[in-house]
Amino acid sequence: MGTDTTTAAQLLESDFATLPDLIRAHARAQPGKVALAEAGGELDYAGLDALVDRVAAALQRDGVAPGSAVAIVAAAGIENAAVFLGALRAGCVATPLAPSATPDSISAMIVDCGAPITFVDADAAKALAGQRIPGTLVHLKSLATWLAPEGAQPAPVEIRPADGFNIIYSSGTTGSPKGIVQSHAMRWAHIARNAAAGFGEAVTMIATPLYSNTTLVSFLPTLGWGGTVVLMKKFDARGYLQLAERHRATHTMLVPVQYQRIMALADFDRFDLSSFRLKTGTSAPFSAALKADIVARWPGLLVEYYGMTEGGASTGLNASAHPDKLHTVGPPLPGHEIRLIDDDGQEVAPGEMGEVVGRSPTMMTGYHGRAEATAAAEWHDADGNRYIRHGDVGRFDEDGFLILLDRKKDLIISGGFNIYPTDLEAVLARHPAVAECSVIGVPSEAWGETPVGFYVPHTGVDASIDEIRDWTNAQLGKTQRLSALHAIDELPRSAIGKVLKRELRDRLQQDAI
Template sequence: MDDGTVTEARPRPRTLAGVIARQAVDRPAHPAVLCEGRTTTYGELHRESNRTAHALRAAGIGRGARVAYLGKESEHFYEIALACAKSGAVLVPVNWRLTSDEIAHILRDSDAELLFAERERLAVAGRLGKVLPRLRRVVPLDAADPGDAADSGDAGDLAEGHGHGDAGFPAWKAGHPADGLPPAGGPDDPVAQIYTSGTTGPSKGVVLAHRSFFGVAEGIERYGCDWVDWRPDDRCLIGMPGFHAGGLSYALQGFVAGVTMVSTPVFVAQDVLRLIGDLGITCGLVTPAMLQMLLAEPRATPAAFRTVRKIIYGGAPISPTLLGRCLETMGCRFAQIYGSSETGNFATCLPPEDHVPDSPRLRSAGRAYPGVELSVVDEHGTPLPPGEVGEVRVRTPARMLGYHGQPEATRAVVRDGWVHMGDAGRLDEDGYLFLCDRLNDTIIVGGENVYPVEIENALAAHPAVAETAVVGAPDERWGEAVHAYVVLRTGQRAAPRELMLSLKGRIADFKIPTAYEFMAELPRNPNGKVLRRTLRDRLWQGRERKVN
């Protein structure tokens, strides 16, 4: 009988390739991924990722080469991720909600040599291929619709001598062997590259090693806590997309534990609520905004959540009001995570026992995971005593290898083994972290990092705009909303709707400001620098915390 038991006499795998090989032996028939009615067992996931790894090698993708994925989640995404781990390539998941210019930056910065793309995005891929000489080939994830004769277009001309083929990913890998490959990397070798917005330039590629998906979970197990735990028959919803460190980490740690991961291409509350009942989902990773959407559904009754035992959420704290509604309706346990792509995601946790309405700890980001160190320091890097506000830093075995191709940016964030988070906060006597403000200008909208200068540059292209400053405003649903302060050119006029429409197609929709405030001039310091912090403070007046 398959009960998920692992014989501890064998050494534990230390790479993702080793993990999936172990699960294929221990739980070959157990579902690994459920997606849109399709089931992929651990045995199938192992064999098909082997086949894909051989196909990558046959395509000339060597160790360290970057393989990009542009599409929504499915079993193919995890198969390709594991194939990269087995072949020594590095997976670069791309946010499919981005514009073609934003996608081009990621593909160019990562030096991607092969791109897996959904067919509806092949036209974009084809146009990009003409300006990305290192991109050898685009492989469609899905086969062509027989009735769609206009599919090829630009994608067929992706690169001289390389087509994309109409049969799609299953045919591309077909014919390659399903047997294993020799080990292609160790725990400290790169396996994924996640792009995250920064504060001083375009998005940067955070390079994560195999160890990023092991260290924290092993610390929790040694400590014996149940903050983020796995049971053999769990069915876990991946609410956060895989182009986020959170979504990718949660899924891969689920594979390490040998449980079933439920993949949704897009989070639609009505569909997720149905999946919970149909599949008996027991736990999941979501954002508070997703919880709000679930509770807004007419069918969101206690009976609808009867199988759910634990929800992990991140990207923003949860309000006492929302928590109260969740506890009443869902009747399960909750845990909050805080971290970043640079920390390998999980750094602190507000455990289930602290999720009590009106508890002062509910306003915290929790305490450090076992094996993770947490510190608050002054401007000189000196640790501060409890109660004093300073910069938050984290030391974790899961931290990034660095920013791809940016050693100076890496050294600015990782110093003496500590990841500097860009947040201001304080610790209490029990080690709970309370965030007070953000030291950089990043805006976080529903868990998505938004880079203000990128939006300001896009707004400045409007002929009526003289200058602009973009900041984050508090938002009860999304955590923060994008707020634009705009100075118009003399004699020019522009309505907010006009400015909003001018940004469509230039930046991703979630980056477009939801509010536009016109000013005669922007506040500046004596050196002429715009005081973005002053503008942001106006929107956060009267709030204890200036992060949401």
């Protein structure tokens, strides 16, 4: 832990520092600089540091011990962020949960993490009405009455690298959500590795939820380096551009569907985005055509990151510098190692496809309370080194850039042939009447599985489902052809833009009843 005289620069040059200590140092060095902003106001570093102290002191007053989970169910905002950071300063484990989950699921996650205290905003409080929530429930709308008095300071807590920083729950798209435990050492690595990204002078737009690792990998380095975070409670494309223009945003992390909706605005080019220096994207397939459009029309670098909340390894594609590699997700980041293995757990030959496994300094400790699930997510090489299974199938090109083929669980095996839904989606998406699309595998008596497509119609383009399916199948191999195609008002997505293919399968089953 840093002393009252340790500077932010000294902390950032050290082998390990905590985010609460960095915020304290920034508050001393630049007390009036805006740390957090939202549509309704802003908070400078001095104010943030004092608020974080009051949260931590109140947690200690209420007997919330170091190492305990502190659950937060709320939309992104200054109070949500302050509670998150205050939990860290008290030595607790910040546990942000998705307000969009069902009340039963939220309750189950609170029970799973063992949080003795849960913070909720108005919408979450309404959704959880009648649920049995263990421990204390604190409404953010009355946070001021719960906080320790102004000027209160918590008792110092020693935070070690291996201590829990946060628990992030998986989306639960393949079963019940699993709590992914991430350490202070892992989050320090996220902050430290961004030395060249310019976060100290950044104005970072955050338009994804604070319970998502996608958000935290930009949110945490910005505060760690002393920049400004602009929070959006709910994303809309035009509102995002208006806010970015007003704050002269320099950095952002968006998921591909957000980029798609922003770039589709007819008046996109009228917004002044000249302040942007770095745009990043992750969490879902990012089409080469969309990357090319962003590079051409939106100032600043575009970097795509590929990785997973559990850690493993990450890759980075500087799309601005590699226009011929937009079909890839780039090479592994420095200090990150990726290998490709077959179904027997053996490494594949160079150039061949295989399951992605990775290791790096940013790996999860494990799934909370689930030793078997943790073991199932791991692979060990001949030397005993621990890797995390990514669940994706890919191959490396001749330059070491990773080409993702599909999620392993989404692979369709039809008549003994492997069919990758992303290949079919890439063709279907080129039809002018298709705005968005997704392909899943469904059981087939004749073939084992068969591909079925879903698409959102493009307004202003008239084409029948049969016409679109026939056009698509004419460009696919005989074994790849869609057996059926369905029009849909919108694709079901998670809060960070991942298409929920399980819900598409459920839709077909319901229609068949």
